[in-house]
Amino acid sequence: MEEKYLWWQKEIIYQIYPRSFQDSNNDGVGDLQGIMNRLDYLQELGIKIIWISPIYPSPMADFGYDISDYEDIAPVFGNMNDFDALIKEIHKREMKLILDLVPNHTSDRHPWFIESRSSRDNPKRNWYIWKDAREGGSVPNNWMAAFGGSAWEWDAQTEQYYYHAFLKEQPDLNWRNPEVQEAMLNMMRFWLNKGVDGFRIDVMWHMIKDEQFRDNPVNPDYQNHMPTCDMVFQVYSTDQPEVHAIVNKMRQLMDTYSERMMIGEIYLPINKLISYYGTSDSKGAHLPFNFQLLMLQWDVRKIALAITEYEGSLPAEGWPNWVLGNHDQVRIASRIGKDQARIAAMLLLTLRGTPTIYYGEELGMRDVPIPFEEVLDPQGLNMPDKNLSRDPARTPMQWDNSVNSGFTTAKPWLRLHRNYRSHNVESERMDKTSMLSLYKELIALRQSEASLLYGHYIPVYTDQQMIAYIRHAEGNDRFLVILNFTHKPCYFKSPHEIYNGTIVLSSSPDLVGQSMHYAIALYGDEGVIIRLEN
Ligand code: NOJ
Secondary structure (H helix, E strand, O other), X not given: OHHHOOHHHHOOEEEEOHHHOOXXXXXXXXXXXXXXXXXXXXXXXXXXXXXXXOOOOOOOOOOOOOOOOOOOOOHHHOOHHHHHXXXXXXXXXXXXXXXXXXXXXXXXXXXXXXXXXXXXXXXXXXXXXXXXXXXXXXXXXXXXXXXXXXXEXXXXXXXXXXXXXXXXXXXXXXXOOHHHHHHHHHHHHHHHHOOOOEEEEOOHHHOOOOOOOOOOOEOOOOOOOOOHHXXXXXXXXOOOOOHHXXXXXXXXXXXXXXXXXXXXXOOOOHHHHHHHHEOOOOEOOOEEOOOHHHHOOOOHHHHHXXXXXXXXXXXXXXXXXXXXXXXXXXXHHHHHOHHHHHHHHHHHOOOOOEEEEEOOHHHOOOOOOOOHHHOOOHHXXXXXXXXXXXXXXXXXXXXXXXXXXXXOOOOOOOOOOOOOOOOOHHHHHHOOOOHHHHHHHHHHHHXXXXXXXXXXXXXXXXXXXXXXXEEEOOOOOOEEEEEEOOOOOXXXXXXXXXOEEEEEEEOOHHHOOOEEEOEEEEOOOOEEEEEEOO
């Protein structure tokens, strides 16, 4: 049965934020050669798929998510030779490479935008979204930018506003323009021809906006601590029905190559998210990112419900996926604490579908408080009183106990966690109780058991403390997973049939090998994976 599953269904995705993974030329910023130097580590961990956040030339107003040239490499990360060497080496190791693609917007220094803003009759004018002021000179509508303030920026020279869903340095492209579509598909061809195995498409649900640019509904529950974009609901500025035709064009292009895949970054509730898989007539993304585990409160009943709802909503051919963190979110160990982060790891790696690991998650890396005067993230800088900076989750990878944890010998672009001398790859490698050891065991088990890779998800029991479920692929061993989401002990009893088996993996390594008959008592923050006897 394994044959019908593709690499992106079997293997685990590992997200590398390239600035922070490994510096090889000692300028304080990670680079492609650095990633190359650390491929052994990823293999040791059991990772086969790497997704690298943007590496293209960029003024770095949003650290690479503002691209000024889609077909080159930013000098800070290396050059095209480094890229070619990296992809060659990745493929030599039978690994895969996913690039981050940012089609919704460019940098304001991209030549297309420079042309577009040069005059109202420039041929590229309609490549971006330009609108007249409302009477009295005010902005065309009430749409808000994710990084603070209105989403409209006035251009004094041509006397129109342009739209930017993020920074004013990130003008949105006009995806209703066929020339834009063609240019972007050509850019995708460029990388596919280089052998890139897939793309993670930035803000996929933003790509098309309401044709009439109607005002978004006002959020009556807005409070001051929230990002300013939450003043309105993004009803007309995102998730428009026409976006699916665009996604389908991208998919059709991907399908002309062999076994390439596309992930969509989409923050939407499950019922809307699943539409990004497309339909059998008009296919969409292979994996619309499922962010339930990072959006929901860490409450076992809410999470159990979300798992069931997601499982029940997936289209017949839709392959699930799960994520605990990324470069935009508080790290899981900071959000739920280091003990529950172990339970989260067990959940991530035993649910049905492709897991994505954010670099350092496997070490239990935590957010690092960045002093105010060192904040670099525009989201933090533009809304300084709201504690929204994403820098804390982007600090350098903790490799060893040498200066700057082996990340760089120069001054790192962001400070490291002060615990790096004791919490790092080297120290955790030696420690059987470390997060790294837990991740390695989970990955090894998942990758060797058909039931965990492809088996059904069968809910068994949930209460206010724990979740229990079975993973089972016909003809293979069944696994019962029981996870305690609280710090208090809990007691599991077989609810219907009698479960007997042996613990093959646990958040507490000393439990491995013990047998379970019908019931089991778990300590707080404890989880077990049991190979059932029949
Ligand atoms: C989503 C990316 O993950 C985030 O880092 C970025 O700032 C925005 N898109 C804008 O590109």
